[in-house]
Amino acid sequence: KAGVTQTPRYLIKTRGQQVTLSCSPISGHRSVSWYQQTPGQGLQFLFEYFSETQRNKGNFPGRFSGRQFSNSRSEMNVSTLELGDSALYLCASSQQGVSNQPQHFGDGTRLSIL
Amino acid sequence: TQLLEQSPQFLSIQEGENLTVYCNSSSVFSSLQWYRQEPGEGPVLLVTVVTGGEVKKLKRLTFQFGDARKDSSLHITAAQPGDTGLYLCWGSSNTGKLIFGQGTTLQVKP
Numbered sequence: 001k002a003g004v005t006q007t008p009r010y011l012i013k014t015r016g017q018q019v020t021l022s023c024s025p026i027s028g029h030r031s032v033s034w035y036q037q038t039p040g041q042g043l044q045f046l047f048e049y050f051s052e053t054q055r056n057k058g059n060f061p062g063r064f065s066g067r068q069f070s071n072s073r074s075e076m077n078v079s080t081l082e083l084g085d086s087a088l089y090l091c092a093s094s095q096q097g098v099s100n101q102p103q104h105f106g107d108g109t110r111l112s113i114l
Numbered sequence: 115t116q117l118l119e120q121s122p123q124f125l126s127i128q129e130g131e132n133l134t135v136y137c138n139s140s141s142v143f144s145s146l147q148w149y150r151q152e153p154g155e156g157p158v159l160l161v162t163v164v165t166g167g168e169v170k171k172l173k174r175l176t177f178q179f180g181d182a183r184k185d186s187s188l189h190i191t192a193a194q195p196g197d198t199g200l201y202l203c204w205g206s207s208n209t210g211k212l213i214f215g216q217g218t219t220l221q222v223k224p
Contacts, residue, residue: 004156042216043157043202056210090156099206102147105156 002026004093006106014114018079021109025072025093031055032074033098034066037088037108046089048098049074056098078111086113117141118205120215128223130192135218137203138185144208146186148177151200151217160188193222 005024013019025032033048033056045058049068066076072093078085088110092103118139127133137146145164149157161170163179163186170177174197176189190197203215 043204043214045212045214056212092156098212099144099210102159102162103149103157105149105158107154107156 004091004104004106006089006091006109008109009107010110010112012112012114013081015081015083017081018077019081019111021076021078021089021091021111023074023076023091023093023106025074025091026104029093029095029104030072031094031097031101032068032072033092033094033103034074034076035090035092036060037090038086043090045098046076050097081113083113085111087111118203118213118215120203120218122218123216124219124221126221126223127193129194131222133190133193133220135188135201135203135220136185137187137205137215139205139213140184141205141207141213142183143205143213144183145206146179146183147204147206148186148188149202149204151202152198157200157202190220193220195222195224198222 007022031050034046036044048056052068063079068074088108090108092105094101094103120137147162148160151157161177166181166183168179174191178187198221201218205213
């Protein structure tokens with residue numbers, strides 16, 4: 001069974017640009033959640049999508065957005081990039097959701113902002 | 115603001131030693147999960163605990179959920195270099211809110 005796939009693995013952008021990250025969940029999983037991981041802040045929850053609808057949202061500004069397609073694949077978009085957005089962005093999938101469910105993570109996209 | 119305080123943040127030990135990592139909160143959790151993350155990879159689930167006082171064992175790893183479901187510990191016996199990684203605890207509150215510990219970076223030297 002294929003795991004969670006995130007593309008691209010590495011990305012370099014400059015301030016003010018925008019970026020789109022992609023996540024393909026495990027087949028049959030309807031929940032996809034996104035996280036930002038930095039050495040200073042640790043792991044922080046961005047949002048969760050379930051059946052194409054955003055179900056949970058963390059405390060991130062509106063520059064961070066996402067969507068989910070009918071095949072459960074998800075994209076995350078960050079607009080007007082700032083230096084502080086440099087991080088490892090992880091996505092995870094599960095059958096039912098982030099609460100009380102094992103999350104299967106991808107290996108992340110390492111985003112560097114210059 | 116709900117917090118999940120994880121300690122210690124860093125731990126460097128010799129192979130064969132024992133260690134314990136703690137996650138503490140003032141909040142009650144409906145469940146708590148432990149993950150291990152190796153460099154360049156995403157976190158991998160180790161265990162989920164849901165019942166107060168629950169103890170789960172995974173080979174040399176022992177996980178305990180506090181009676182009041184506010185804290186948890188991970189004990190590793192006879193640590194090996196393969197145990198090296200970032201250990202994360204992750205709690206789900208009764209309202210479905212997710213709360214993460216800051217992580218414990220463990221280095222086990224041969």
